[in-house]
Amino acid sequence: MSGEIDLRRLERCFAGAIPAVICTRSAAGEPNITYLSKVELVDDQRVALSNQFLSKTATNLAEHPRASVILLDPATHDEYRLTLAYERTERRGRVFEQLRRDVDAIAALSGMQDVFRLRAADIYRVVELEVVPPNQRRDGTSGAAPAPAVDAGPGVTRLAALGARISRCADLDTLVRVTVDGLAELLGYQHTSLLLLDERGERLFTIASHGFEAEGVGSEIPLGEGAVGIAAAQGSPVRVGNQLQMTKYSRSVRRSYEETGEVRPGREVAVPGLSNADSRLAVPALAMGQLVGVLVTESRRPAAFTDIDEAALTMVASIVAVAVEAVRAEERVAAATSPAPAAAGVNRGGRLTRVRFFEVDGSTFLDGDYLIKGVAGRILWSLLQQHEADGRIEFTNREVRLDPSLALPDFRDNLESRLIMLKRRLEEREAPVRITKTGRGRFRLEVDGRLALESVGA
Amino acid sequence: MCAFFSSGCSLIVGGLTPEGEPFATRAWGLRFPDGAGSDRVRIVLGAAELDRLAVAAGGGGELAATGANVLSLHSVQLKGEVDSIEAVTEEDLEQHRRFCDLFFADVERIDGTERWLMDRLVPEDLVVVVLRVRRLFDQTPGPRAGRPLAAGPA
Incomplete structure (x- = not known):
């Protein structure tokens, strides 16, 4: 069956279709079922599973290194069963870091990023992949859901047009407005915000947004909190494809910790943005290796953003970061040579x-x-x-x-x-x-x- | 426990294939035919899926079944031995229909998934596995996942 496996077509399932379920067995032949916070695509043949609370699963895998996992497509609700063969456990490296970012993003949804951490990423080879059920009805009709429209992402021409608009901006005010407006008009990202890093490098503040009920200028997010804060802290894009489910999972974990007394009940991080957003993509804006800010887009659709969106926004964020730094430098030079202006009268009338x-x-x-x-x-x-x-x-x-x-x-x-x-x-x-x-x-x-x-x- | 499993919780059953490999599938209803204090449960499965499991019609074979509340993810796993494989009764079908109504309604409320998308997943041919439950576990995601709950179903 391995020759027929095309894990890439399950991309939406890896965007955070929670809860995924894993079944393992003990040496004595007793099956065990538990929930997974994240299944990550490693390559065409492999997936990585988060290893956090899986004590029984870990024991079972040591005794019998095979597993059966059920994944759900959040858009079509198609289910897939993966038969896995355990290969190795990683505690560092690209796959581990990617999985850790995703798990951190889940944990941050309920303020648990300091407690609910990835210990290791277990890498499995997929030996069989099936649609569950085969979707072939007795009357001969197919039960498969129509495939959702594939978003090809913004074309290079439109990206170039936005880049050109940004490069023509002569001041910061225009630059941030042109960026969020252009993302909507040219690239179709209707709900976006641009946050910049503060003076101490500890918080991000919103300087512009598009498509929200309130513009939210001045709202702040500490580094490391939520998808946006994690993208900034780690300097890597964070994509949350099924935020409503992830939030549910994260809250459940938090409740469990609270019951053990390890975590006291506390506030949840209020993430500014679209109400009922199910997808969020946060991309760090870097210039000369330094964090300048974060570009964020949201959608009410599950798994709305793909690798193409991530690449497109990364490109825009890079252009914005360089432009922001250039404008700032020029403003400083100009300000240093400006004479102090004269005083004028105070309006002593009116409201x-x-x-x-x-x-x-x-x-x-x-x-x-x-x-x-x-x-x-x-x-x-x-x-x-x-x-x-x-x-x-x-x-x-x-x-x-x-x-x-x-x-x-x-x-x-x-x-x-x-x-x-x-x-x-x-x-x-x-x-x-x-x-x-x-x-x-x-x-x-x-x-x-x-x-x-x-x-x-x- | 009886009320929990009889509600519209998401049901996953795990067993072994004839080759001894773990195998997970979805269940479509679970009831305690002898009342809440009983250790016998009837689990509705797709017949084709059951064919993949190493369980004998006359009994034998280990199964695990985990129910998860769709709204809270509060989860319970029960484990036991297969007593028998039986045809679905009217009571099983009634419970199966109620299960689907409750489960799909909760999923629709939480995720906005339209019912017809979920209806596609329901197998046309159903069968019942009668399980003798030996142990229960709290399977709610978190640090206590896997903690034994009680000696048997309460």
Whole structure:
């Protein structure tokens, strides 16, 4: 049967059709069935299984190295039975790392990435592959589901068109907007977000998105949390093809750990994005080997993304990363040579907006509604204080960068990204305060009405 | 336990082929004919699938059956010895139909999988394996998977 095996046609099953089931037997002939968190395609003839909670299975395989596995296609609901012959166990290398990334992504769905870890990847040769049942009905009709349309992925021409658009962007604000809009318009990715790495290299913040109910600018994800955080932390794409099932599995494992007392009940990671998203692809954006951010796309369809999508988004993410770094470098040079602008008058009339700033984390509220926090919140607070004190409306990036109250790091301070995020967040909230770019390394603070500033101490 | 297995949980049966290799297949209903305290269960399988298993019509052969709640993945595995292979009765068929309704409804609710896609999987020819249950295990995914639950079905 091995000559007929074409594991590639089961691609969707390996995208996370959970739960897969494995049957093994003991030396005494007693069968055992358990669930698997992940089955990974190794090559045309082999699969890898995650070895986490499989103590009985591991014992059985030591005694009798054969297994029967049932896989499910999440799109057609076709079932496949694989007869496997155990070959070896890997604790490092390409296959192990890929499987570990996938298992980490599952664990991260319930905040379990520090507990629920892959110990080893067991490699098996597939000696038989069958469709279950054969789908041949008594009346002679086939029971096979119609194959879903094969998405050939975006063509090279469209990729090139998006690349050209990105390369024409002269500033960061335009660049991030053109990227997410172009991904939808040219490549058909309707739900995307672009996150950039923060100054300390610890968190990602959303700078632009497309196709979600809320743009979510300013929302943050720590490195290592969720599919997006793992893609950033490991510098490799993470594809989740059946997120609803994976979440169920992950929650079940978490409950089990909680019952053993190994993990205390805690919050789940709130992943920003599409409600009921079943597929997510997160691709790191790297420039000169350094992480710049992460490009994410989502879909409500199971197993919506393929190797082709991964390749296409990797290419786009690379172009974006290089462009972001180039724009940042140019902004810094321009800002360094910009003279400090003159002051202007404060508008003392119009509607009053109360601005509340919390020193402890930079959280900023406008009329009681949360606006932003962290570095961007501190920047806004500093600008508004100067505006209220001496009527300033024109600013340069350089003077903001030198503002000691922001305590920006000397290297990779991310100021331009933070300013763009702040600008977009203010626009998203239709705030009475706006930031308008007036030239390279320069911007204007526009305030409608009056402000009442209140700082809450640490 | 009786209520759990009689619900619409996903059912997988494992056994050995005549060559002694492990073999997994889906079951399409399970009931305790003698009530909740009994150690005898009737498991509905596809006849063609049963032909792949080394079980004798008159009894003999080890089987394992794992039920998993589709919503929570709470799972229980029972293991035992085959008592007999029998034709499906009206009661078996009634339980089989109820099982399919509950199981498919849960899958549809969770995954959005349309029922007709799942109906395709149901074998046309069904048969019953009567199993004498000896041991039960918690098979819920997690660190306690495989922990013995009790000496026999409660």
